[in-house]
Amino acid sequence: MAEVKETSSTRKGWRNVMVSLVALGIAASVVACSPTTQAGTKPATEQTTAAPAPTTPPAPLATIAVIPESGADFVNPVNEVVAEVSNGTVVSAILSETESGVVTDGELSVSDKKWVANAPLKFAMSYTFNVTAVDAAGTKTDQVSTFTTVPPSHEANAVLYPNADAQVGVAQPLQWSFSEPVLNKEAVENAIKVTSSTGQVGAFRWYSDTLLRYRAADYWPANSVLNVDMQLFGLDFGNGMIGNFNKNYNVNIGNKVVMEADAAAHSVSILVNDQVVQTYPATLGDADFPSASGYMVLTADKQRFATFKAASIGLKPGDPGDYGSVDVEYAVRLSNSGIFIHQATTSAMPYLGVRNLSHGCIGLGPDAASWVFANMGPGDIVHTVGTPNETIAPTDGFGDWNIPFEQYASR
Structure with a gap:
């Protein structure tokens, strides 16, 4: 092989080749270190960063409001028991007597957001109210409330006379005797509705804070019916005393039976439905103890045999007119103070129709006494004339008819 001699020209040519190769290597290196890109895309260093996805805030928890509030006492049994939910719905509501577990029913309303008990509570009772609600995300919220109702010390009752389905005479006023003083009298009157089958309208009269009566301008029509509707449960009588009952019943009115007693004529006449059926001689109160004038209503107190004592009308041994004790028959009470219709004593028999000898009785x-005992009863009327005495007090029995209706209804 021929020896190639290096000349200046050949050295210059190699140097140029090397420079070219070095240049190519650098270029290749640059190409190799550059990221590969696709047509129409930007290098990663030039791409736009995407915005983060928005986050949904958590649903608000359901909240429960209850009435009455937990720990309440003296809760009126007619007050509403309510659970109301915000940001959710009622899943369950259980109102129960704390000790016995007896449940009071209720109803949902307002798209299941409100629960209300649909029965009144009981007096003197502790209750537990357990409510569960759920929010939109399904998260449950519980609330337990306890409370107690009005205690026995603040219950108020009333007794009505006559009793349910009783039959009475045309002159019988209705009477309510309240166990507690009534201060909210108008509210009580509004809660009592008396309806006569004949459409007759009457008026109330308060004789005290515990005694209320009702009568019409005239006697109840014979053989009519009175309906008495009392809605007193939960009613505030005043001073925190709460009525504890509702009651609805009838009172039946019998025949119109009236005794006309004439002290001056010493006689009585009895009318049934405005027709005279009996006339009898009588003895009434003497000059020292004259009979009461005006109207008296027979009460339910009848005694086939009775013992009268002078002390019961304030007489003492030695007082003028003291008769000690005497036995009588067929006694029918007219007043609380001791006025009766009865069979005259043996000593008075000769004076019937002749002279007045009694201490105010008839x-x-x-x-005659046995006929009255058998045929007259509560609510029948006695009208006495010919006596100098005043009328009985309105509450000494039933003296209501001695008050003109205009005055009666004004109280």
Whole structure:
């Protein structure tokens, strides 16, 4: 092989080749270190960063409001028991008596957001109210409330006379005797509705804070019916006293039976439905103890045999008119103070129709007294004339008819 001699020109040519190769290597190196890109895309260093996805805030928890509040006492049994939910719905609501577990029913409303008990509570009872609600995300919230109702010390009752389905005479006022003083009288009157089958309208009269009566301008029509509707449960009588009952019943009115007693004529006449059926001789109160004038209503107190004592009308041994004790028959009470219709004593029998000898009672013969005992009863009326005495007090029995209706209804 021929030896190639290096000349200046050949050295210059190699140097140029090397420079070219070095240049190519650098270029290749640059190409190799550059990221590969696709047509139409930017290098990663030039791409735009995407915005983060928005986050949904958590649903608000359901909140429960209850009435009455937990720990409440003296809760009126007619007050509403309510659970109301915000940001959710009621899953369950259980109102129960704390000790017995007896449950009070209720109803949902307002798209299941509100629960209300649909029955009144009981007096003197502790209750537990357990409510569960759920929010939109399904998260449950529980609330337990406890409370107690009005204690026995603040219950108020009333007794009505006559009793349910009783039959009475045309002159019988209705009477309520309240166990506690009534201060909210108008509210009580509004809670009592009396309806006569004949459409007759009456009026209330308060004789005290515990005694209320009702009568019409005239006697109840014979053989009519009174309906008495009392809605007193939960009613505040005043001073925190709460009515504890509702009641609805009828009172039946019998025939119109009236005794007209004439002290001056010493006689009585009895009318049934405005027709005279009996007339009897009688003895009434003497000059020292004259009979009461005006109207008295027979009460339910009938005694086939009775013992009268002078001390019961304030007489003492040695007082003028003291008769000690005496036995009588067929006694029918007219007043609390001791006025009766009865069979006259043996000593008074000769004076029937002749002279007044009693201490204010109406004395009759055996036949007359037994007829009255058998045929007259509560609510029948006695009208006495010919006596100088005043009328009985309105509450000494039933003296209501001695008050003109205009005055009666004004109280």
